[in-house]
Amino acid sequence: MKRSSIVLRCLVLVYVMALLGLPLFFVFQQAFSHGWAALWAALHDHAMGLAIVLTMKVALLAVPLNVVFGIGVSLWIVRRPSWLSHVVDVIIDVPLAISPIIVGLILELAYAQSGWFGSTFARLGWKVMFSLPGIVLASIFVSLPLVSRQVIPLLREVGDHQEQTAATLGAKPTRIFFTITLRSIAWTAAYGVTLTLARVIGEYGAVLIVSGNIALVTQTLTLNIGANFENFNAYQGFVGALLLAMVSVMVLVFIGVARHRMERKRHDSFA
Amino acid sequence: MGYISLLVMIPLAALLTNAFKGGLGAFWRAAISTESVDALKLTLVCSFLAAAFNAVAGTATAFVLVRDKFPGQGILNTIIDLPFALPTVVAGITFYALYGPHSPFHVNITGSWIGITVAIMFVTLPFSVRSVQPVLESLSLDAEAAAATLGASSFRIFRTVTLPAILPALLTGTGLAFARALGEYGSVVFISNNLPYHSEVASSYVYSLVSSGQVASAASVAVVLLCLALLVLIASNVIGRRLSRRHG
Amino acid sequence: MTVSLNGVTKTFGHRLVLDNITESFADGQLTALLGPSGSGKSTLLKIVAGLTPLDSGQVVIGDRDVTHAPARDRHIGFCFQDYAPFRHLSVFDNVAYGLKVQRVPRDERRRQVEELLGLVRLEDFANQYPHHLSGGQRQRMALARALAVKPDVLLLDEPFAALDAQVRSELRSWVRSLQRDLGITTILVTHDQSEAMEIADRLVILNDGKIEQAGKPSFVYDHPATDFVAGFLGPLTYLDGIAYRPHELEVGAFGEAGENVRVTDVTRLGFEVRVTLENARGETTWVQLTHDEARALNPVVNQTLVVRARAEHSVLTRTSQH
Numbered sequence: 001m002k003r004s005s006i007v008l009r010c011l012v013l014v015y016v017m018a019l020l021g022l023p024l025f026f027v028f029q030q031a032f033s034h035g036w037a038a039l040w041a042a043l044h045d046h047a048m049g050l051a052i053v054l055t056m057k058v059a060l061l062a063v064p065l066n067v068v069f070g071i072g073v074s075l076w077i078v079r080r081p082s083w084l085s086h087v088v089d090v091i092i093d094v095p096l097a098i099s100p101i102i103v104g105l106i107l108e109l110a111y112a113q114s115g116w117f118g119s120t121f122a123r124l125g126w127k128v129m130f131s132l133p134g135i136v137l138a139s140i141f142v143s144l145p146l147v148s149r150q151v152i153p154l155l156r157e158v159g160d161h162q163e164q165t166a167a168t169l170g171a172k173p174t175r176i177f178f179t180i181t182l183r184s185i186a187w188t189a190a191y192g193v194t195l196t197l198a199r200v201i202g203e204y205g206a207v208l209i210v211s212g213n214i215a216l217v218t219q220t221l222t223l224n225i226g227a228n229f230e231n232f233n234a235y236q237g238f239v240g241a242l243l244l245a246m247v248s249v250m251v252l253v254f255i256g257v258a259r260h261r262m263e264r265k266r267h268d269s270f271a
Numbered sequence: 272m273g274y275i276s277l278l279v280m281i282p283l284a285a286l287l288t289n290a291f292k293g294g295l296g297a298f299w300r301a302a303i304s305t306e307s308v309d310a311l312k313l314t315l316v317c318s319f320l321a322a323a324f325n326a327v328a329g330t331a332t333a334f335v336l337v338r339d340k341f342p343g344q345g346i347l348n349t350i351i352d353l354p355f356a357l358p359t360v361v362a363g364i365t366f367y368a369l370y371g372p373h374s375p376f377h378v379n380i381t382g383s384w385i386g387i388t389v390a391i392m393f394v395t396l397p398f399s400v401r402s403v404q405p406v407l408e409s410l411s412l413d414a415e416a417a418a419a420t421l422g423a424s425s426f427r428i429f430r431t432v433t434l435p436a437i438l439p440a441l442l443t444g445t446g447l448a449f450a451r452a453l454g455e456y457g458s459v460v461f462i463s464n465n466l467p468y469h470s471e472v473a474s475s476y477v478y479s480l481v482s483s484g485q486v487a488s489a490a491s492v493a494v495v496l497l498c499l500a501l502l503v504l505i506a507s508n509v510i511g512r513r514l515s516r517r518h519g
Numbered sequence: 520m521t522v523s524l525n526g527v528t529k530t531f532g533h534r535l536v537l538d539n540i541t542e543s544f545a546d547g548q549l550t551a552l553l554g555p556s557g558s559g560k561s562t563l564l565k566i567v568a569g570l571t572p573l574d575s576g577q578v579v580i581g582d583r584d585v586t587h588a589p590a591r592d593r594h595i596g597f598c599f600q601d602y603a604p605f606r607h608l609s610v611f612d613n614v615a616y617g618l619k620v621q622r623v624p625r626d627e628r629r630r631q632v633e634e635l636l637g638l639v640r641l642e643d644f645a646n647q648y649p650h651h652l653s654g655g656q657r658q659r660m661a662l663a664r665a666l667a668v669k670p671d672v673l674l675l676d677e678p679f680a681a682l683d684a685q686v687r688s689e690l691r692s693w694v695r696s697l698q699r700d701l702g703i704t705t706i707l708v709t710h711d712q713s714e715a716m717e718i719a720d721r722l723v724i725l726n727d728g729k730i731e732q733a734g735k736p737s738f739v740y741d742h743p744a745t746d747f748v749a750g751f752l753g754p755l756t757y758l759d760g761i762a763y764r765p766h767e768l769e770v771g772a773f774g775e776a777g778e779n780v781r782v783t784d785v786t787r788l789g790f791e792v793r794v795t796l797e798n799a800r801g802e803t804t805w806v807q808l809t810h811d812e813a814r815a816l817n818p819v820v821n822q823t824l825v826v827r828a829r830a831e832h833s834v835l836t837r838t839s840q841h
Contacts, residue, residue: 008334015328015332020393021350023369023393026365026368027361027365096447097450097500098454099455099474100454101456101474101481105489106283106286111282117281159603164590165661167570168568168569168595168665169591170591170592170620183607202356202357203358204358204456205456205457208478223360234368241358241365251356252356255349255356256345265606
């Protein structure tokens with residue numbers, strides 16, 4: 001073992017642990033700093049409970065929509081290419097380059113009462129801004145390409161020969177989709193879904209604007225954490241952060257497993 | 272298609288019309304107001320510093336992940352993705368608690384460009400690592416071995432053989448990190464203290480305009496910020512592609 | 520079952536890939552669609568399968584007009600060059616796929632799959648996954664999978680191209696005998712003329728989206744209808760502007776009947792010997808001698824010999840040397 005590579009290894013470990021490991025550890029340390037009883041009490045905080053319910057609602061709506069959309073648009077772009085799908089292929093990555101604050105702003109411009117559709121929606125009795133639909137919309141926006149970015153390259157790599165073979169064996173399109181296509185992209189799609197879920201649960205800036213950040217009503221868990229922290233209730237904030245940190249650790253573990261499985265699949269392939 | 276236009280295209284169009292509602296003059300006045308220019312400058316400088324530093328640190332990390340073997344490497348590889356998984360607001364309050372007025376290490380970097388840069392470094396590290404890592408993995412060791420038999424030093428081998436191969440991916444990854452950094456909000460907003468003209472980043476400034484009802488001005492600054500991010504993305508893509516063509 | 524194509528035309532963008540193809544593939548025969556890459560042969564196969572839509576024309580299988588029928592209703596078996604194994608399914612489930620689609624009951628399905636696996640000699644691999652198989656085994660699995668649904672027509676796209684030489688020749692003769700035993704109408708796409716000559720009852724030679732010639736391999740070889748077919752099916756050599764197969768020319772000692780030529784090169788390729796010759800006008804030609812002929816004549820460079828056409832040669836075409 002050369003000395004230079006040990007030095008490099010140590011430098012990297014120190015950097016990564018200081019930048020990433022330490023904050024993660026610190027969240028746990030802060031949340032447990034007042035003992036179990038205090039933690040137990042803080043977990044029963046009414047506002048935080050409502051925020052958790054709202055975040056779950058948003059995730060249950062936004063994630064399935066984006067997964068269906070992500071897989072559908074990937075199939076369309078890869079298997080039925082046209083000029084329109086090429087345009088979409090470019091547009092679909094745009095949300096990744098937009099600041100969450102700007103996402104919030106543009107949704108407000110389009111869907112607030114004074115915005116483009118706001119008045120129409122208001123007449124129909126739909127309230128988009130400062131309510132659940134707006135938060136779902138913002139969550140969908142920021143996580144829009146996370147599934148398709150993973151699935152599109154894989155679909156290209158796998159090719160359509162398996163699907164066409166299944167067709168010659170008498171299978172109908174829906175059967176081909178569920179027994180062939182979906183099976184071959186399963187782990188990659190799951191990886192994209194996990195990224196989507198993490199992004200939806202963790203979104204802050206965009207939701208901050210579209211929700212209006214009304215405590216007990218439109219406050220998601222991230223907003224609740226931010227509000228507690230700013231209102232000199234840092235401990236309560238860290239208890240919320242603890243919950244999200246635990247979710248992220250689960251997400252990380254799953255991402256690790258999924259990536260391992262994806263690599264093994266690729267390794268097994270022989271095309 | 273409807274989904275995309277409803278979500279992306281129509282709101283973007285709304286942004287543009289609002290930014291230019293008062294004419295070019297109003298747009299320009301909002302965009303180059305002192306507070307706006309200071310915020311944009313600060314954002315650009317901090318984002319650039321963080322992205323550039325992570326280009327180096329991320330390459331080193333990718334190197335250690337691909338070429339080195341040691342127990343616990345799997346954990347290192349997993350934790351790299353933490354910024355993708357951990358909500359920005361959690362990172363934001365944690366950095367404030369770690370390096371703020373009540374810091375356990377007695378360092379206070381709130382309200383300064385240092386704090387903002389550190390927060391952005393956190394958010395952008397995986398972009399650099401994950402762009403370089405696959406290229407390093409697919410890179411054959413033969414060329415490096417050949418260079419070594421010619422008596423080249425390790426640094427020379429890195430500079431003349433390895434670096435040119437990973438440079439396109441590194442540039443694209445750094446560009447992505449830079450663009451992402453320009454719009455970062457949640458992880459930055461707490462540690463920056465948001466002092467106008469001093470420690471207020473662009474996204475924070477846009478937010479303050481929105482919450483004070485100055486939507487048209489907010490739209491103007493947002494357009495500038497958006498254009499900067501797209502410019503960075505396009506530039507890094509074009510340069511990266513050109514480099515990769517040159518090196519086959 | 521007979522497959523008939525009637526005026527099949529296909530364009531990709533502005534490129535005419537298939538130009539008014541009319542051809543019939545006889546029941547129970549193995550026909551090779553032979554042509555260089557880009558000749559349209561694979562596209563034609565996919566049109567028969569219903570995997571690629573055609574611009575105009577008609578596809579008839581047996582007495583059914585299937586021009587507008589989707590692939591799943593055509594009762595065909597199709598094998599891709601890469602075998603397209605279902606990677607996530609075991610060998611058994613790969614072969615069972617079509618039967619499952621047809622809702623064949625479980626026990627009957629098991630019996631049929633086992634029979635097919637026996638036929639392609641993969642009984643011991645039923646529970647393995649495709650990535651555990653060799654190239655040749657994967658191909659046999661793909662064949663079994665295609666045959667499981669008892670197709671009317673078997674369509675094979677470059678079935679041996681991805682295999683190494685040894686396995687390729689083994690599989691070729693195995694596929695040939697399997698096809699004879701089953702008596703299934705088969706269309707096989709290949710760019711390899713020796714493969715086509717060896718395996719096929721009939722050749723259909725495609726070039727540039729048009730059929731150049733169709734017929735029995737030996738007939739087409741000896742009586743090519745066009746320069747392209749003549750050149751594509753085997754090497755040609757020219758004497759006085761007439762094309763010959765290399766073995767159809769013979770050389771003799773100086774003074775015999777024939778045209779005087781100077782030897783410019785002698786190449787020994789195992790059992791045959793290739794001799795390059797130049798006549799007084801500076802035109803070159805080459806002939807192929809057997810080992811014995813070469814020993815009797817013992818040609819050396821710069822020696823003068825005569826060259827003439829053998830008595831029983833088949834004049835190919837009145838091709839002129841370009």
